[in-house]
Amino acid sequence: MLVLALPGQLPMAQRLARSLRCECSEIAQHRFPDGETLVRIDVPVKDRCVILTGSLNQPDDKTLALLFAADAARELGAARVGLVAPYLAYMRQDHRFKPGEAITSRSYARLLGGSLDFLVTVDPHLHRWRSLDQIYPVPTAVVSSAPAIARWVRAHIQSPLIVGPDSESRQWVDEVAGLCGAPSTVLHKTRRGDYDVRVRLLDKGPWRGLTPVLLDDIVSTGRTLQAAARALLRAGLGAPVCVVVHPLFAADALAGLHEAGIARVVSCDSIAHASNAIALAPALARAVRAVRTPDRQTA
């Protein structure tokens, strides 16, 4: 087995390689003056199971390099080529919301699936798709961040109240709350645009004295969490702690969260960020071992 970091993502790949006890190398990338990308694999891949590793935030900058590297590994004799993408892109456009729109989640799955033998990711944004298998034509394994998040909450927060920002998060919030032995609630959210989100606390239940722990799977602009924090403060609760699985964090997102009264923001290390506090590599390594079934020796 060999872990190959996508360009610029060596630390994440090294953590995975340590958990898998295997070699790790970074894919070299060159951008030509005309904007074309060239990748190069600097270690032998022949007859090895190659695990391309990196998060797919800002995906348009990364996807061609990933596909080129997967093809090169296969041409150079890799036994199998899988992808560990702790953050999987293009999961949110799962419907033609306006006539004529592309359903990019499906197209993107077909693209990646065409060059990979398997895929491992963490908490993909599944809403209208029930599972990755509906769109990904290769074996997939989904790692749940809930156990690692629950461990962090138990270790760091006394008397937590686990809070989800919207009804979609209900099942996951209840799972984390169950693992923590803590109560939970979800907020009511209305989205009017990329940057315009309204959130209300409907369930006022006996939350005094508890520390709200706001969970969110993907944080980009942070507007949802800002609105959620304000709703909690308006309802008389204390300053919330935020726990984020995929810290996409657009430029000013973190500042906005603190302005909205959030006491602390921590994240899983699915995307490299200063807020990373919860390690996913051990769970990713277990998933890799499970998905690379030995009966699929050839591509």
Next chain:
Amino acid sequence: MLVLALPGQLPMAQRLARSLRCECSEIAQHRFPDGETLVRIDVPVKDRCVILTGSLNQPDDKTLALLFAADAARELGAARVGLVAPYLAYMRQDHRFKPGEAITSRSYARLLGGSLDFLVTVDPHLHRWRSLDQIYPVPTAVVSSAPAIARWVRAHIQSPLIVGPDSESRQWVDEVAGLCGAPSTVLHKTRRGDYDVRVRLLDKGPWRGLTPVLLDDIVSTGRTLQAAARALLRAGLGAPVCVVVHPLFAADALAGLHEAGIARVVSCDSIAHASNAIALAPALARAVRAVRTPDRQTA
């Protein structure tokens, strides 16, 4: 038939649609704050032959949108989905120049081929690949810019000497020269890096009194043409006119060409640029009519 402009490339598509006497619309594109791209087709495509149109310079910014649009057109019932890309990207990496390198020309061809029924382009950079059919799994048609360039040279340059920047350009330079009834020669080129190119005039033949017309298929940094112009001036010829098929032109390329003593730079309109002077739409339209063979009615 329907011509659909890739985002931001409406003028080129409109010229093609006029030559094809068919409707034209631009694909709408939205970039989400997290860097993901959404495309939308605002005209009916059901049972129509859809011609996606746009140049693929700076390809990493354009390719996912193109593939998403092709998939959407097919899902929305298009009878066929073709691509007219006057400039086709990723043709230059046609070999593993260093161990472990990707052969991106082949990977890119497989990617595009997976979403398209046919492809039309202008003078693709064919060096180690003899034809697009070696790597593109769909029918392709290649438009030669030579007749349009020869018409421009005949109309604008008295007593031209057609000059190629390197031995690879020999066949094409001879074709243009033949169509112009002009003499021709090619220079000797050595490339040492993206920006370091050496060029010499080996054939000193009786060129006094002729205006050198330097042809080049792809101009990115312009270093090759700068070196070529200097070689011609050193050999005592007059200030050359440059004719470029694909004006990629990195930021300071045009200024560099004029500094090197080039009298005038003109280009084919394969990529929108202020130097565009040679129209390709009529030839592209003829190629589209030829390649959309009626026996391939379904995808």
